[in-house]
Amino acid sequence: MNKNSSNIMALSPTASNKRETVCIFGTGDFGRALGHKMIQSGYPVVYGSRSTQASSLIPKDAEVLSHAEAAQKATIIIIAIQRQHYNFLTSLAEILHGKILVDISNNVKLNQYPESNAEYLAQLVPGAKVVKAFNTVSAWALQSGTLDASRQVFVCGDDMEAKQMVMGIVRALGLTPLDQGSLLAAQEIENYPLQLFPMWKFPILLSFGLVTFFFFYCLIRDIIYPYVYENKDFSFFIAISIPNRICPILALILLSLVYLPGVLAAIIQLYRGTKYRRFPDWLDKWMLCRKQLGLVALAFASLHVLYTLIIPIRSFVRWRISSQIVSQALSNKTEPLNNTNAWLSDSYLALGILGFFLFVLLGITSLPSVSNNVNWREFRFVQSKLGYLTLVLCTAHTLVYGGKWFLSPSSYRWYLPSAYMLSLIVPCTVLVVKFVLIFPCLDKPLTQIRQGWERNPQYSE
């Protein structure tokens, strides 16, 4: 036995020289992959199958017996069979009495049955201790060893001892068990592999909506307006100029939307005078997807940086610079350096660089490998204090971009202000409200409320 596997055995709760035999019902894809992994980890495996004939697909160190014979050889039986075939287990109820049945099944639709598969199994074999586990790991990942993305195994069950034993096996296989409580949690665990980026839906749909809105807004202002009034064709703006307007706008709005729910929650708590009443559902959901909102914002900010870097090599920009030089040469007049413009441009760039640097830092600290290594206070400091500083820098970057033309009537086209001015509405609102909330007359009661104080306690002594 190699050094690693002996280490695993030593860490296992049932540490002994010989591991307990595990029975697997079903020699399908998952049953075989799990059996293979278990044998590698030192568990004797016995299969319970409808056919006891040897097959080259079944791990060669495993025994294949009838269901009844196999069940008698082990305390833990893994049911690697689809739920619709569970019925035959009722005939084995006597043999399965007191055994630990591990339900690993998944469904094809969310909430496909009124009860979870694990609860259904517990109803079919009432004398057994049912534990839900392994359903979030794929047979392919088990077999190929590519378990990086799905190392976590959710485990739930009503019998504590049974659950601990299954968690011991999970650990011995090099996976991380996560105790999700009683068997009531099984439905949620079964729904988990069927969800399609649940936390990303809102940020992506919102970004899509905002991109569409700002695309048409910029199209009207920057392409249709000059075409109608000056007969100039700037349709090529669609390739770089307009995306490079939309990306920073989206980055700023989405970043401010990461902090807006926190501000709204503070107002609600102050108004209610307690933290013990639930927030509205929409606010709860919004809070849960703040990380995803921030990451989408970071993606737009990164695109803005890339678009900005290629500005000097754009044909239109090179043409504009050379024609300015030529017109100065022809008129034999050099334009003096405008100090105000130089200050505005340098400050705008400096604020953008610093803002982007902190933006990246926020993104890095949201990675599980980093956030798992900082304590709660450090995480709060980065995500809240540095987060607000990022928002301040990025908002200032946009304000300075407007420079002398900010709010100037000449910048309106068909009464429409520049798109960047619209992007400032939400971040400025968030920053102003946050600033007001810092005042001691509001900050003090808010801190007390968050520490458990109530203005009108519901349950007074």
Ligand code: NAP
């Ligand atoms: P599978 O390849 O179709 O194998 C299912 C096995 O169930 C069959 O090989 C058969 O084994 C047994 N079986 C079929 N009909 C039966 C019946 N009428 N009565 C008794 N036993 C019957 O399916 P699988 O992919 O291994 O999946 C098995 C379970 O694991 C499912 O509940 C699935 O949701 C879950 N799961 C699978 C994966 C995956 O990546 N495949 C991942 C997570 C969870 P015998 O011929 O030996 O009797």
